[in-house]
Every structure is written in C-alpha cells, then in structure tokens.
Amino acid sequence: xxxxxxxxxxxxxxxxxxxxxxxxxxxxxxxxxxxxxxxxxxxxxxxxxxxxxxxxxxxxxxxxxxxxxxxxxxxxxxxxxxxxxxxxxxxxxxxxxxxxxxxxxxxxxxxxxxxxxxxxxxxxxxxxxxxxxxxxxxxxxxxxxxxxxxxxxxxxxxxxxxxxxxxxxxxxxxxxxxxxxxxxxxxxxxxxxxxxxxxxxxxxxxxxxxxxxxxxxxxxxxxxxxxxxxxxxxxxxxxxxxxxxxxxxxxxxxxxxxxxxxxxxxxxxxxxxxxx
Amino acid sequence: xxxxxxxxxxxxxxxxxxxxxxxxxxxxxxxxxxxxxxxxxxxxxxxxxxxxxxxxxxxxxxxxxxxxxxxxxxxxxxxxxxxxxxxxxxxxxxxxxxxxxxxxxxxxxxxxxxxxxxxxxxxxxxxxxxxxxxxxxxxxxxxxxxxxxxxxxxxxxxxxxxxxxxxxxxxxxxxxxxxxxxxxxxxxxxxxxxxxxxxxxxxxxxxxxxxxxxxxxxxxxxxxxxxxxxxxxxxxxxxxxxxxxxxxxxxxxxxxxxxxxxxxxxxxxxxxxxxxxxxxxxxxxxxxxxxxxxxxxxxxxxxxxxxxxxxxxxxxxxxxxxxxxxxxxxxxxx
Amino acid sequence: xxxxxxxxxxxxxxxxxxxxxxxxxxxxxxxxxxxxxxxxxxxxxxxxxxxxxxxxxxxxxxxxxxxxxxxxxxxxxxxxxxxxxxxxxxxxxxxxxxxxxxxxxxxxxxxxxxxxxxxxxxxxxxxxxxxxxxxxxxxxxxxxxxxxxxxxxxxxxxxxxxxxxxxxxxxxxxxxxxxxxxxxxxxxxxxxxxxxxxxxxxxxxxxxxxxxxxxxxxxxxxxxxxxxxxxxxxxxxxxxxxxxxxxxxxxxxxxxxxxxxxxxxxxxxxxxxxxxxxxxxxxxxxxx
Numbered sequence: 001x002x003x004x005x006x007x008x009x010x011x012x013x014x015x016x017x018x019x020x021x022x023x024x025x026x027x028x029x030x031x032x033x034x035x036x037x038x039x040x041x042x043x044x045x046x047x048x049x050x051x052x053x054x055x056x057x058x059x060x061x062x063x064x065x066x067x068x069x070x071x072x073x074x075x076x077x078x079x080x081x082x083x084x085x086x087x088x089x090x091x092x093x094x095x096x097x098x099x100x101x102x103x104x105x106x107x108x109x110x111x112x113x114x115x116x117x118x119x120x121x122x123x124x125x126x127x128x129x130x131x132x133x134x135x136x137x138x139x140x141x142x143x144x145x146x147x148x149x150x151x152x153x154x155x156x157x158x159x160x161x162x163x164x165x166x167x168x169x170x171x172x173x174x175x176x177x178x179x180x181x182x183x184x185x186x187x188x189x190x191x192x193x194x195x196x197x198x199x200x201x202x203x204x205x206x207x208x209x210x211x212x213x214x215x216x217x218x219x220x221x222x223x224x225x226x227x228x229x230x231x232x233x234x235x236x237x238x239x240x241x242x243x244x245x246x247x248x249x250x251x252x253x254x255x256x257x258x259x260x261x262x263x264x265x266x267x268x269x270x271x272x273x274x275x276x
Numbered sequence: 277x278x279x280x281x282x283x284x285x286x287x288x289x290x291x292x293x294x295x296x297x298x299x300x301x302x303x304x305x306x307x308x309x310x311x312x313x314x315x316x317x318x319x320x321x322x323x324x325x326x327x328x329x330x331x332x333x334x335x336x337x338x339x340x341x342x343x344x345x346x347x348x349x350x351x352x353x354x355x356x357x358x359x360x361x362x363x364x365x366x367x368x369x370x371x372x373x374x375x376x377x378x379x380x381x382x383x384x385x386x387x388x389x390x391x392x393x394x395x396x397x398x399x400x401x402x403x404x405x406x407x408x409x410x411x412x413x414x415x416x417x418x419x420x421x422x423x424x425x426x427x428x429x430x431x432x433x434x435x436x437x438x439x440x441x442x443x444x445x446x447x448x449x450x451x452x453x454x455x456x457x458x459x460x461x462x463x464x465x466x467x468x469x470x471x472x473x474x475x476x477x478x479x480x481x482x483x484x485x486x487x488x489x490x491x492x493x494x495x496x497x498x499x500x501x502x503x504x505x506x507x508x509x510x511x512x513x514x515x516x517x518x519x520x521x522x523x524x525x526x527x528x529x530x531x532x533x534x535x536x537x538x539x540x541x542x543x544x545x546x547x548x549x550x551x552x553x554x555x556x557x558x559x560x561x562x563x564x565x566x567x568x569x570x571x572x573x574x575x576x577x578x579x580x581x582x583x584x585x586x587x588x589x590x591x592x593x594x595x596x597x598x599x600x601x602x603x604x605x606x607x608x609x610x
Numbered sequence: 611x612x613x614x615x616x617x618x619x620x621x622x623x624x625x626x627x628x629x630x631x632x633x634x635x636x637x638x639x640x641x642x643x644x645x646x647x648x649x650x651x652x653x654x655x656x657x658x659x660x661x662x663x664x665x666x667x668x669x670x671x672x673x674x675x676x677x678x679x680x681x682x683x684x685x686x687x688x689x690x691x692x693x694x695x696x697x698x699x700x701x702x703x704x705x706x707x708x709x710x711x712x713x714x715x716x717x718x719x720x721x722x723x724x725x726x727x728x729x730x731x732x733x734x735x736x737x738x739x740x741x742x743x744x745x746x747x748x749x750x751x752x753x754x755x756x757x758x759x760x761x762x763x764x765x766x767x768x769x770x771x772x773x774x775x776x777x778x779x780x781x782x783x784x785x786x787x788x789x790x791x792x793x794x795x796x797x798x799x800x801x802x803x804x805x806x807x808x809x810x811x812x813x814x815x816x817x818x819x820x821x822x823x824x825x826x827x828x829x830x831x832x833x834x835x836x837x838x839x840x841x842x843x844x845x846x847x848x849x850x851x852x853x854x855x856x857x858x859x860x861x862x863x864x865x866x867x868x869x870x871x872x873x874x875x876x877x878x879x880x881x882x883x884x885x886x887x888x889x890x891x892x893x894x895x896x897x898x
Contacts, residue, residue, distance in 0.1 A: 092623030122874035259723035
C-alpha cells in the first residue's frame with residue numbers, strides 16, 4: 001500500500017530530482033540551444049543561454065554543404081534494414097526455443113549471447129578483408145548485414161523472453177483447432193507478440209543507429225551513416241559550434257524520441273531478460 | 277461416432293517412463309473421467325490421445341482407424357484447456373470461429389455455427405467482446421464453444437474447472453453434464469477432484485504413477501474398490517484404514533471402513549475413544565475420534581444434530597457389511 | 611514437450627539464426643587466429659609466413675602494451691565506480707514520490723540514446739575546449755586558469771564523457787530492480803524497528819545485488835570495447851590509448867595485421883573471462 005507522504009518531503013524530492021535530471025540533460029539541451037545560434041553567438045563570452053537571435057540558418061547550411069540527407073538516409077536504411085532482417089531470422093528461432101525447448105536450447109541461447117560479447121576489434125581485420133574481397137566495403141548492404149549479425153543475439157533473446165510469456169496451451173489449442181505451423185505463427189503467435197516484437201524492433205533500431213565501431217571502420221564517403229558524418233566534424237569543422245550542434249541535433253533527435261518510447265523494453269533487452 | 281481404443285501405449289520423457297504399457301477402451305458417447313493425484317500421468321494420457329505428445333510405443337485407434345501418426349487437428353477431437361487457452365487478441369466470435377476458419381468454411385457457415393453455439397452457451401451478448409473482458413465462467417464457456425463448433429468425435433477436457441471458484445465450479449459441472457446429455461458425444465475429462473469424477477462420469481479411470489488402478493462406474497468404485505489406493509482416493513471424507521489387531525479380527529492385513537458406515541454412541545460400541553475435533557457442517561457432522569490402540573484418528577460422519585464435544589468419550593461401531601478387507605499387497609479380498 | 615513433428619520443424623526454423631551466427635563467429639575468429647601466427651603486412655609485402663608465437667610475445671613486450679592495459683583498467687574501473695555509485699543514489703531518488711517523475715526519468719536516461727560520436731564531439735568542443743568551452747567560461751568566472759581538459763586531464767575527461775553516457779543505463783536498470791522490491795518487505799522491516807539506513811543496507815541493497823552485478827558485467831563488456839569516444843576526442847594520444855585502440859592502430863593504421871591479430875586474441879580472451887561470469891548469472895535466470 002502506498003503511504004501518504006508529506007508535501008515537504010515530496011517537494012525536496014522533486015527539487016533534487018529535477019536539479020539532477022536537468023544537470024544530466026544539460027549537454028543535450030545546450031547542443032540544441034547552440035544549434036539555433038549564429039556562429040558568433042555560439043562562442044560568445046559570456047555564453048548566451050536563451051537570449052540570442054534564434055536562427056534556423058545552421059540547419060540549412062549543414063544540409064546544403066554536407067548533403068546531410070544522404071547520411072540520414074544511410075542511417076535509416078542500415079538501422080531499419082538490419083533490424084527487419086534480424087527479425088525475419090530471429091522470430092522462427094525464438095519460436096523454436098520458446099515453444100519446443102530441447103535439452104540444448106539453453107546452451108544455444110548462451111552461445112548466441114557469447115557471440116555478442118566477442119570484442120569487435122578482435123575480428124576487425126578479417127571482416128575488413130572479407131569486405132574488400134566481396135566488394136562490400138563502404139556499401140549499405142555490407143553494413144546492414146554486419147549490424148544485423150551483431151544485434152541478432154539481442155533480438156533472439158528479447159523475442160525469446162517475450163514468447164516465453166505466451167502460454168504454450170494457446171498454441172496447442174490452435175494446433176487442435178486445425179492450424180498449421182504457418183497459420184499458428186501467423187494468426188496466433190505474431191498478433192499476441194506484437195508488443196514484444198515492436199519493442200524489440202525499437203531497441204534494435206536504436207542500437208544500430210548509434211553503432212560506432214563498424215560504421216566508422218567499414219565506410220567511407222558512400223555508405224557512411226550519421227555516426228561517421230558526425231565524426232568527420234572532429235576537426236577542423238568542429239570549431240563551428242553552431243553547425244556542429246545543428247548536425248548533432250538532427251542526428252540524435254529521431255533516436256531520442258524512439259528511445260523515450262522504449263525505456264521499459266531497454267532494460268529487458270540490454271540485460272538479456274535478467275532484469276525485467 | 278467417438279470410440280477410442282488405447283493399445284499397449286507407453287510414454288517416456290527421456291529415460292523416464294511416465295506411462296507404462298496401458299490399455300483402455302472408451303465407448304462412443306461415454307463420459308469418461310481420468311482421475312488421480314497430481315503427477316499421476318492423467319494429463320499426459322489426455323495429451324497423447326489429443327496428439328499433442330507422441331506416444332513412445334503402442335497404438336491409438338479412433339473409430340476403428342489407427343490414429344497414432346495422425347496430427348492433432350486431423351483426429352477429429354476438440355480440447356478444452358485448463359487455462360482455457362483463448363486467443364486474447366480475437367473477439368469471442370473469432371475465437372469460436374477459429375477452428376471453422378482453419379477448416380476453410382465460408383463466412384456465412386461460420387457465422388451460423390458460431391451463433392448456434394453461442395445460443396447454447398448463453399454467449400450471444402458477448403460475441404464481440406475480447407476474452408479479457410469476460411469472467412472466468414464466461415471464458416470457460418467460450419472455450420467449450422470453440423470445441424463444440426467443430427462437432428468433434430470426442431471432447432477432451434483438461435482440468436477445466438480448476439481455475440474457477442467453488443460456487444462457479446458446481447455450476448459449470450452441471451452445465452458440462454447437461455451438455456453431454458444434449459450432444460451425446462464422447463467426453464474425456466481429466467481432474468484431480470474425485471467429487472467431479474463421481475458426479476459427472478459414466479466411467480472413472482483411476483490412475484496412479486501412469487498405471488490404471490481401476491476402471492469402473494462411480495458406484496462400482498465406491499462399493500468395490502480394487503485396492504487400497506482406489507478405496508482411499510474415492511469417497512469424501514476419506515476411508516479409514518486400520519491394521520494390527522483391528523484387521524486381524526477380520527482375517528485381513530488392512531481393513532477399511534468409510535466414515536459414513538460407522539455409528540457413534542455415548543454408551544456402547546465396538547471401539548472406544550475420545551472425540552478430538554468435530555466439524556459441524558449443518559447437514560452433517562464430521563467427528564475425528566482418537567480410538568484407543570490406533571495412531572490416526574478415525575473419521576466418522578454423523579448427522580447434523582449430534583452434539584459431541586472435544587474430549588467426550590465415545591464408542592464406535594462399524595457396519596460389518598461395509599467393511600473392506602485388503603491383503604498385504606493392498607489388494608481387495610473377496 | 612511436444613511431438614516429433616514440431617521438434618523437426620523447430621530445428622529447421624532455428625537453423626538460419628544458428629548458421630549465420632556460427633559463420634559470423636567462426637570465420638573471422640579463425641582468420642584472426644591464423645593471422646596472429648603470421649608476419650602479415652598488407653602494405654609491405656603481405657603474407658611473410660609463419661612466425662609462431664612471435665606476435666604474441668612482441669605485442670606484450672612492446673612499450674605501448676602495459677600503458678594501454680593500465681589505461682583500459684583506469685577507464686573501465688573509473689566509469690564502473692561512478693556509474694554504479696551514482697546509479698544507486700539516483701535510482702533511489704527517482705523511486706521517491708515527486709512531481710513530474712516521468713519527465714525527470716526521461717531527462718536522466720536521454721544521454722544513453724545519444725550516439726557516441728555526437729557525445730564525444732559535443733563534450734570535446736563545447737564543454738572541454740580550453741578557449742570557448744563552457745568549462746573554460748566557468749573556470750574564468752571564478753578567476754581560475756582554464757584547464758586543457760583533453761590533454762592535461764585526458765583520462766579524467768574520457769571517464770567523464772563515458773560515465774555520462776552509461777549512467778542512464780545503470781540508473782534505469784537499478785530503478786527497475788528497486789521497483790520490483792516488494793514494499794511489504796520494507797514495511798515488515800520498519801515494523802521490526804529498522805531505521806531507514808538499516809533498511810537500505812539489509813533489504814534494498816541485497817535485493818539490488820543481482821542487478822548491480824549485471825550492470826557491472828554488461829558495462830564491463832561494452833566499456834572494454836569503447837572506441838568512438840577515443841577516436842573522436844584524442845585519437846589515442848595523451849595516455850588515452852586503450853587496449854582496443856592499440857589493436858585498432860596496429861591493424862588499420864600501421865597495417866601490422868599479425869601483431870594486431872595477436873592483440874585481438876588477447877582482447878577476446880579478456881572479454882571471455884568477463885563474459886563467463888555474466889553468462890552464469892543470465893543462465894541461472896533461464897531455469898526459473
């Protein structure tokens with residue numbers, strides 16, 4: 001049972017939490033604010049917080065000069081594509097492990113998890129070499145495949161934990177009712193698992209969008225997503241704070257919004273179901 | 277038609293044999309109840325008949341045809357699950373229509389059959405609701421509706437009432453019995469509750485550790501239990517068992533006497549003891565009597581009016597006609 | 611349990627995922643292992659034959675190795691300590707009744723969704739820049755000499771950036787764990803006369819121990835592999851070269867693949883040691 005809390009205590013909690021929350025959020029807020037300043041105002045001494053001439057100019061310049069849309073499009077294709085591909089491979093696998101478990105199911109799940117822990121740098125050169133050999137270097141398809149593979153264990157695990165919560169009797173009922181395996185998955189399992197599949201999708205789009213090892217090392221100009229685009233600001237253009245901020249804001253905005261929707265699922269996905 | 281024969285079937289999970297070779301014949305139109313303590317294999321047996329589990333060896337015949345290798349949907353059986361297993365994302369109408377849709381019936385025909393089933397089960401007003409918006413009893417009826425529309429050769433019920441509260445359970449028990457009388461279809465019903473078994477069954481199959489202990493009508497089981505296990509399992513309150521000097525008198529290793537076959541008196545009787553606990557139910561009184569020379573108290577069922585109190589000295593007399601004698605293997609002696 | 615039919619269907623449906631991951635793991639791993647026993651310089655002669663364990667010995671005995679191990683440990687350790695301590699405090703605070711809890715939660719977890727290159731660049735330029743950074747302004751406001759963060763306090767700076775990114779993760783998981791604590795337990799302890807601090811020490815903290823372990827292990831695995839933050843800020847200069855970054859430099863910058871691969875094998879072994887502990891915990895959870 002909840003207990004009545006004194007207003008005084010609640011006020012203290014609120015002030016403290018908001019202060020810390022704003023402090024943690026401040027770098028993002030500052031970036032967003034700066035993106036609306038002119039370059040001169042961005043490095044003004046003392047710094048300007050809210051009272052400056054708001055302008056959208058930086059956004060226009062970033063788009064015009066750097067072809068921002070192309071990087072954005074690459075990010076969308078790679079993050080979306082790898083997630084959809086991953087789901088196509090993972091849904092049947094997770095179904096098998098959740099509803100037809102065998103003695104080896106647990107071992108397979110653990111093994112899949114272990115591949116996620118393989119340090120990327122340990123296989124950097126082989127992948128780099130294979131990419132050159134197969135003509136995949138700096139292609140969206142190549143990156144999509146790699147991101148699908150590195151996130152596949154998380155997708156399988158998340159789906160597995162969601163599927164486990166669907167009572168097996170319901171699937172058996174469908175089988176008794178004459179549904180074939182395909183119909184069982186299509187008409188019963190998938191509709192019931194939609195919330196779980198949606199959150200899996202969301203989390204994996206986020207992870208793929210922000211992935212910054214393979215996207216930096218396997219792309220050049222053509223297939224570079226936003227992570228690599230922003231990295232190109234490291235010098236000397238990074239000194240143009242307002243433009244850097246505009247580019248950054250555009251790169252993180254979509255995912256911030258998606259992320260806020262998926263906070264609950266995030267915990268489950270990132271702890272492989274160990275914390276719910 | 278709904279005649280099912282199990283021929284020497286066995287089931288093992290890995291190295292563990294949960295059903296040793298077993299034979300059983302279920303006649304068309306019969307209401308058969310599998311009863312036994314939890315873990316006795318009754319649900320497994322039902323799932324073997326349904327086809328949800330493979331049998332390890334043996335043969336299942338449905339209406340004279342070998343169904344051992346036939347997938348669940350093709351056996352012509354319908355099942356009502358313990359959790360009801362309704363599809364939560366579908367309306368009641370779609371739930372009931374699902375097997376028809378899978379069978380490829382056209383929409384009008386589906387609707388007709390669903391409406392008819394809904395009428396029988398008093399679900400007409402709820403057809404557009406989701407299972408989540410229904411009460412336990414209504415969900416149960418939807419599950420039954422989904423089974424009825426298929427017009428199966430036999431219905432399989434897997435502890436269908438165990439998730440309902442006591443009052444509702446009695447109601448549903450009656451409804452299922454009525455349904456059986458109306459449809460005259462074979463029903464196989466699994467429960468751990470011997471009251472359900474006694475009240476509903478034409479034929480009871482008592483199982484323990486995968487072995488059939490006895491098959492018979494409720495009254496056969498009540499009057500002539502084949503062994504101590506069946507004697508103790510069927511009947512409520514449980515039969516009293518006595519050994520030692522008590523049974524030697526009757527030339528048996530153990531004797532059993534049901535609580536309702538013992539008379540109790542303040543003044544005279546065969547066995548004497550003291551009243552421990554007495555439970556007054558209104559219609560009946562259950563006395564737990566600590567009899568001299570016995571470790572466990574003897575349960576006695578008496579009329580509602582008798583007033584015995586804790587500590588009263590009483591005398592018990594069994595009805596000699598109703599004493600069950602068992603040999604040292606626990607088997608019934610003639 | 612199920613029938614033979616569904617079991618064989620299950621095997622077929624599992625196959626694509628298993629085969630893909632098996633290929634993804636085995637092929638590059640085998641190649642790394644093979645390269646690590648070779649003298650292999652793609653730009654200077656290519657494959658120059660087998661050299662046994664020479665790369666392994668050279669990687670460990672190079673002057674860059676031990677400093678990189680030290681750097682790695684400092685960064686990983688520093689971030690873990692900061693995120694777990696502040697994560698516990700913050701999650702307890704966020705669990706208290708307050709106005710606008712949902713909004714505060716969103717503010718706190720936001721950094722986790724910021725892509726690593728953005729957070730590294732924003733911190734580097736807009737906060738830690740010795741001339742125009744906000745920290746410089748702040749220092750000047752108090753009459754102090756601005757600090758050259760990324761060269762003079764480079765490790766601290768990186769720890770700060772990475773902690774900012776991972777604090778939300780720790781907080782969110784610990785908060786979820788705290789919320790799963792049965793409040794009746796705390797009330798029982800209160801009835802038993804336990805003051806707030808004891809309730810925290812004897813009820814809340816033990817309840818959190820599993821979540822803390824999970825945060826610790828998962829973060830360790832990700833932190834051992836941090837790359838973009840260093841790539842963008844210091845490129846490994848000023849004592850910020852971690853083991854991961856050192857291997858990256860050996861492989862792609864100086865194109866000494868044999869040597870880098872030997873380093874990669876070390877990194878894989880290191881990650882596996884941590885992974886074993888994590889998998890034990892996750893695996894235990896599978897049984898229940």
